[in-house]
Amino acid sequence: xxxxxxxxxxxxxxxxxxxxxxxxxxxxxxxxxxxxxxxxxxxxxxxxxxxxxxxxxxxxxxxxxxxxxxxxxxxxxxxxxxxxxxxxxxxxxxxxxxxxxxxxxxxxxxxxxxxxxxxxxxxxxxxxxxxxxxxxxxxxxxxxxxxxxxxxxxxxxxxxxxxxxxxxxxxxxxxxxxxxxxxxxxxxxxxxxxxxxxxxxxxxxxxxxxxxxxxxxxxxxxxxxxxxxxxxxxxxxxxxx
Ligand code: FES
Numbered sequence: 001x002x003x004x005x006x007x008x009x010x011x012x013x014x015x016x017x018x019x020x021x022x023x024x025x026x027x028x029x030x031x032x033x034x035x036x037x038x039x040x041x042x043x044x045x046x047x048x049x050x051x052x053x054x055x056x057x058x059x060x061x062x063x064x065x066x067x068x069x070x071x072x073x074x075x076x077x078x079x080x081x082x083x084x085x086x087x088x089x090x091x092x093x094x095x096x097x098x099x100x101x102x103x104x105x106x107x108x109x110x111x112x113x114x115x116x117x118x119x120x121x122x123x124x125x126x127x128x129x130x131x132x133x134x135x136x137x138x139x140x141x142x143x144x145x146x147x148x149x150x151x152x153x154x155x156x157x158x159x160x161x162x163x164x165x166x167x168x169x170x171x172x173x174x175x176x177x178x179x180x181x182x183x184x185x186x187x188x189x190x191x192x193x194x195x196x197x198x199x200x201x202x203x204x205x206x207x208x209x210x211x212x213x214x215x216x217x218x219x220x221x222x223x224x225x226x227x228x229x230x231x232x233x234x235x236x237x238x239x240x241x
Contacts, residue, residue, distance in 0.1 A: 002030035005081060007043065008089045009051070013100045023089075024048075036076035036090070037065055040102070052100035060218070063153035066093050067102045073155040073216040076102075093158035106154040113174045117197055119181070124188030134186050146222055147180035156213035156223055168202045172213035172223040175204055179226040182233065195237040204231040 005028045012021035026043045037055055044051045056062040058077045065076040068091040070084055081088070096104035113119070123134070156172040157163045163171045170178075178198055181187045198204045207227055214223040 002032070002034075003086045004028075005030050005039065006087045007039065008087070009043075009102065010091045011051075011101050012098065013052070014098055015100070030081055030086075034081045036067075036069060036074070036079045036081060036088075039081060039088075040076060040090075051102075053102040054099075054104075061151060063106070063151035066106070066153040066155050066158070066218075067091065068093065068158075073159055073218070075153060075155075075218045078218065093154055095158050095164055096154060104154075106152065109154065109157070110152045110173070113170065113177070117170065117174050117178055117181075119177050121181070121184065121186050122189045122193075123186060136186065140183075140185055143183050144180055147176060147183065147226065149219055149221060150176060151219065153218060155216045155218055159212040159216040161208050161210050161212070162206045166201075166206065169206045170198070170203055172207075172217075172227060175207070175230050176221065176223055176226040178203075179230050182230070191233075191237045195234060198230055199234045199237060204234050207231070 007026045007028060008023045009026065010021065011024045013019065026047055028039055028042060031038075037058060040051065040053050044053075053067070053076065054064040055077055056064045060075055060078040063075075066073060067076055068074075069076075069079060070089055073093065090102055092098060092102045092104050093106075096106050096109055099105055125134075150173060152173065154173070156176075160169070160171055162169045175198065178194065181189065182194060200206070204227060209227075211224050213227075214221070217223055
């Protein structure tokens with residue numbers, strides 16, 4: 001027989017403003033290989049169909065299932081309950097718009113980030129519909145690889161002191177993304193172009209350097225390195241321009 005798990009889960013539905021936020025308790029017997037995602041599914045199927053939480057891929061790829069489990073930001077689909085104490089407290093990620101219970105809207109935040117950082121390749125070459133793809137050297141691809149792995153789960157933003165105190169901050173996800181384009185030889189943006197995006201309190205100078213982002217990133221991305229890299233570049237640009 002598996003452990004008896006106690007789940008205390010945050011409940012709130014913004015569409016029912018008369019009902020105050022509360023914690024609700026559910027009990028579940030642990031099964032081998034059980035993840036938080038599987039537990040939540042069982043609770044919803046067997047005990048409470050009104051429970052709201054997000055998932056898409058169930059494989060740690062889509063970034064939909066971020067939440068706070070026992071005080072730590074985690075992806076529900078890749079967190080095994082056997083790695084947690086039997087008493088499990090689940091809260092939604094802060095900062096993002098509440099959809100309901102453990103479900104928050106990270107999509108709107110990341111769409112705005114994409115617009116602000118102009119997160120696409122800015123080629124200086126004229127468009128040629130007959131051209132082959134723009135090739136990239138193995139060394140360049142290797143440089144960009146770690147920066148391209150972000151799944152936009154929002155954990156680095158939810159735990160960020162600056163992002164929680166000002167809503168215009170790009171966050172580690174945004175700074176990491178800019179670093180990705182700065183390293184991409186196909187991106188034709190100039191240093192002043194980048195400086196406009198990141199040489200402000202909204203950008204790299206707003207970071208308090210608590211480095212919670214790197215501690216909480218479920219993919220262990222080198223967010224600290226990205227912030228330092230971009231800040232160093234921004235300081236040099238600031239002196240020059
Ligand atoms: S459901 Fe896709 S990352 Fe967890």
